[in-house]
Amino acid sequence: MTSNRLYIGLSVAFLTAACSVKTAPVAEVVVASYGGAFQDAQAKAFFEPFAKSTGVKVIGTAGTGYAKVKAMVGSHNITWDVVSAESPAFANEVKDGLLEPIDYSVVKADGIPRELRTNYGVGYVRFAQNLAWSKTKFPNGVTPAQFFDPRVKGRRVMPSDPTYSLEFALLADGVKPANLYPLDVDRALKVIDRVKGQIIGYKGSSDIQALIQQGEVDMAYVANGRINDAIKAGADWKYGWDASVSDVEFWAVIKGAPHPAEAMKFINFAVQPEPQAELARQIPYGPTNIDALKLLDAAAVRDLPSNPDNAQRGAIFNSQWWNDNYEAVKARWSTYVMQ
């Protein structure tokens, strides 16, 4: 493209100014996560101890996401090594070939369940979506069935996306976790329809947390970290593990990463039991390495999505199914929600 050449020509002046200072090649690895409290916890559990034990400098940055990863690989200007990817983003990144295969001669973690050690990523932390309710309004608790029972009056809030929402409705309606996928979208929407008039909104997770804390809602289906934060901040709420849906976050290495060797070493470090346990101490998300659970005290394990007692009461999110069906289901969901 001639226009591109012109573009380059015009930018040379800027470029020379911008790139004049480039650091000498020190061993480093760039890890992209989400910023905020989660990344602070990651820094304490993974980044700092890894740097201390190996001498490799960890540069943490925020803004990981499918769009950004795709744009970065598409632009051939790769500055990140390791990305933290939620499972739908991870599935998309695998599908589009944006990731390097994991080198399992470096990454060794027998405590991580087999199904989380995939070709392109290692599941390293487990989240869940839980049913939560206001204790003032419902001192006796709320069951998933009651959430969708119109006779139980209350202001409800649900996630803005069909992911998790449909699983929740089906589990509440009595579908066994083993038979959850493929999702029966019609049935799920019918279940939600029973209480549609009492759902005040379909919101993102930070919005749901704010609504809980401000007393705007009585029942919510919300990420376990968020409800924990809200309770810690003084919300008189409780949450249960029935009809919960848990999902994992993956470590992956971006294709064409500038420091692939350090990236693999970093992932290996971050999936070992001790750093995994440390992350759970920093923030109430569950380690995926089962050996890490032994390092934590029993009270802490009780509230973690990785606790087998909790996990068996809910289902595990199937990102593969969603990857294949997201577009079609999202269109139906948007139509349904807006009516």
Next chain:
Amino acid sequence: MRQGGFISWERLSLLVPVFLLLFFAFALPLFTIVPEAFGGHAARRFLRIFCTPVYRTVIWTTIRISLEATALTLIVSFPLAWLLSRATGVKGLLLGLLVLVPFLTNVLVRTFAWLAILGQHGLVNATLLSLGLISEPLPLLFSEPAVVLALVHSSIPMMVFALVTVLRRVDERILLAARTLGANPLRAWLGILVPLAIRGIQSGVVIIFLFTMASFVAPAFLGSQHQQMLAQVIQSEIETGSDWAFAAALGITLAATATLFVVAFSTVVRWLSRWQHPGALPSTLPDERAEQADKALLRKPIALPASRLHIPAVWRIGARIVEPAYLAGISLFILVPLVVLIPVSFSSADVLIFPPPGYSMRWFETILSSPEWIAAALTSLRIAAATCVLSLVLGTLAVLGFGRSFRFRGAAEALMLSPMTVPSVVFALGAYLAFSRVGLVDTETGLIVAHTVLVFPVVYLVASSTYSSIDPGLSLAAASLGADPWRIFRTIVFPLLLPGLAVGALLAMLLSFDESVASIFLSNLSVTTLPRKLWEGIRFNSSPEPAAVSVIMLGITCVVIIVGMAVVLGRQKNALLLQARSEPVS
């Protein structure tokens, strides 16, 4: 035209840098993403948008909410702009500060503040309940009015500033003349002020309409699922969806709809702006007009004194109440989020919660003691300053280049405004893909270029409405006295344009300082801006940090504005004194 080809060419050359920037930093980046919308099954994609009831509803809702918010903003802001344009001294300072408040508060906290005000247990419901006016909390949130309210609130500064530059030029004595001729204040306003301010109204309305059409934070948080807006859908489509082509198609739809409305509105306004130059009006035979004039009034002189006796008295009493009442109302509306924001910034909690469970300075300590936050603020400041200078230069060039008459003004203006019509996330994505080819990603230069593209249309709009209120006779007079174009610009046009440029500079600074979408895409490791830092945390934790940052910004701006405006006002007062000396006292 008048002067032959030479002047036109000279003038057109002023537009060259503007269109170069638009081409390289806006059109080319869009070319990396927009063609996706037309690849593959393009027809099916657009059919999906226009034939699915959902998207039709979304488009209609977007237009409706934007129109409502824009109209309300205009009505609410117009008197404020008038008062600000007349205000001097302390009153001027306070009004200026008041107008800036919504601009200085971070959108995340501002939206949260509306939740704490309008919610079931919010300030409004709590007050009404305790007064016994209602027995059940009113469902104020998750409704269209809540979204419109929040949008109007955040739009007031830009509308006021767009109007004030033009209103400053209005001679107050015209209103006095109208009153002595028997017009009541309302009629005087509608018949005189509005027509005289029509270019300011035009630029204000265009800016606000485009900004509300592209807004996504307030609609997502305060609205209900029934009134989703297009920018919201595009944002989530790009972030979570894998279908960029569809998102690009939605972006094109948004841009096309917005442009259509803006062009239609500008056409109407151009037709109406004949009001501004009434001299040009009677091109139809004046004698005939005189014949047609209604002389009935002359025949019934007795009816006049009766109405004259009491109506002005009523109006005078009314007018005495109206201004303070209006000022109290608008100040309350503008300042009410601060009732939430300030306590929250001193919160001892880890999260945004109102009322805070306890008070502490911890968030201020966190921010002021963290080199990262300070560095981010300085980066934002540098980028904002550079964006401001660039936008000013380009805005001035564009205004002068277009001049007063330009053959393809409508089309050329639509082109200039296009960076405001395209959803910022679509532009940001395109800019990322294009800029990374030339190494501009993650550099301050890249961000400055992107911000300039996004911000300079606002500067252009404000400056151009100021320019149109400058009497062209002055330049002609100077030219006839032998001044060359550069001298005319330096000694006449530029000083008269200065208020518009100053307001434009202020808006450019603040808009760039607050820009988050492009910053999130274009910054990465070596460049982190303040809004990016504020947005990063939101995914896992909504901390009171944005509130504390907003309070710090409010504090700093208070100081800066007070000093800056004092200087400007001092100069203005001198000018007024000179004027008074040269004119006989009326």
